[in-house]
Amino acid sequence: MLNPDRPLSPLLHKIETVGRVTTQWVDTVGFGASLLYDSVFWVCWGGRRKQPVRLAPIVSQMMEVGILAVPMISLVSMTIGLMLAIQGIDALKDFGAEHQVTFGVALSVVREFAPLITGILVAGRSGSAFAARLSTMIINNEVDSLRVMGINPVRFLVVPSLVAMMIMVPSLTLLADVLALFGAGLYISTELGISMGTYIAQTITFLGTEDVLHGLGKSLVFGALITLVGVINGSSVKGGAEGVGQVTTRAVVHSILAIILADLLIVFMLTR
């Protein structure tokens, strides 16, 4: 039997570290899954427990997560659309295929860029804010005070954000689709000498409903991930203001990482 007081050999130390980190990850994933389960439970059965999920905080979160992010999403998505058009025409010119740029831009915007960029922007803006808010509330005993008032913190704090995020991230993605395609259209129509109407007609012809749903479906997953990663990080806070800063930074990094990995996984599964 191992003596706990005896120092471990370097090999055993490495094995112990791998084991500990693995356990932590499994624990974190389990916590995320239980949060998701609890959230679905409160949305579906909260009313029966006489603790319904209220509309007002959801609307307030939708305002915070979605409406207030519109200017930023608009600016970034239009810029991305323009950049894609510029790069696309430049690259395809070498093959004499610049007229195919509309097809390339439309698909890449709707299936990939719009959901990904929207997810990353929302993670940076709202995921971090959510982690900061939750961690501050934990430090100030506000979450404890919810519990002792008989108010489930998941229902009161997590569910409104999760629902708002899962409504607003796809909505923002749809907005990003339109504006990125519009930004691309401005450049393409000028550069290739076609009218904006022709460009729009070409885009509608190229894009299928499944392409739009592919992007929106991913953004739905991203919305859930941003909230859950924010909650997991926010609830792991230790210490005071420094701890809040740490979990906030970590929430943004982990959210972006989770979004990119989930994107890869979804694309891999749906395109095979």
Added chain:
Amino acid sequence: MTSNFPDTSPIIEVVDLTTHYGSRKILNKISLTVNKGEIMVIMGGSGSGKSTLLRHLIGLEHPSDGCIKLLGQDIGLMNEQHMTQFYRKLGVAFQSGALFSSMTVGENIMLPLREHTKLDQKTMEIMARLKLEVVNLAGFENLMPSELSGGMLKRAAFARAVIMDPVLLFCDEPSAGLDPVVSSSLDELILRLRDALDMTIVVVTHELESAFRIADRITVLDKGDILTIGTVDEVRASSNQRIQDLLNRHFEEEILDPDEYMARLTGEPQEAFTHV
């Protein structure tokens, strides 16, 4: 102070409560009862386990061993749904106030009503104003918590804690960090709440003056053990040296060695900090 509680049936029963943080024992076989209408003060120096005991009493932490009965029901045996219902009979005023910074004082106080009752907005507002009057904060309902002073925050926290007319009220360090005048007025408030609303109150504090002013009985904790439980006069007259040290404020001075303090705080052996 003489005890003036009329009914002596126990509202709180703690039997052999033991809890550990890792390998470190925080509470060691704590047993106590609190009777109906009584103000029980839990007193002790820093690290004595009094806040941990409070967190166990309000169900925020679970003991390693022993049981806690509130109003005759073992809270360790309650499921989450039952506990949620049960919390409506309890009020807790946290040390920091723990008001939600995004809500006004009035919204904070109405929150339990909004979540647990079907009262209309007007009625809830009237009830919130009534409770604010009880704690001498009438007219402050539209202010944000950040606009209140430390004493006012604690008063508002009391108002929220009693909005559902709980049977039991728990207060964590109500007078910590306040000047003597405000501290004294909060003590008066606790006495008034007990008399006016017929509540049983548990107060955790390390303020001696405050404890002696409000307590019917005092539980003195030291390093997770109960040193004594008795009336104010009994505690004052105790021949226990540790109690006399506490009364003469010698407890805090014992832990001046930072390594020893860190060792006690983390449960690690003291040698781990000696050479840092």
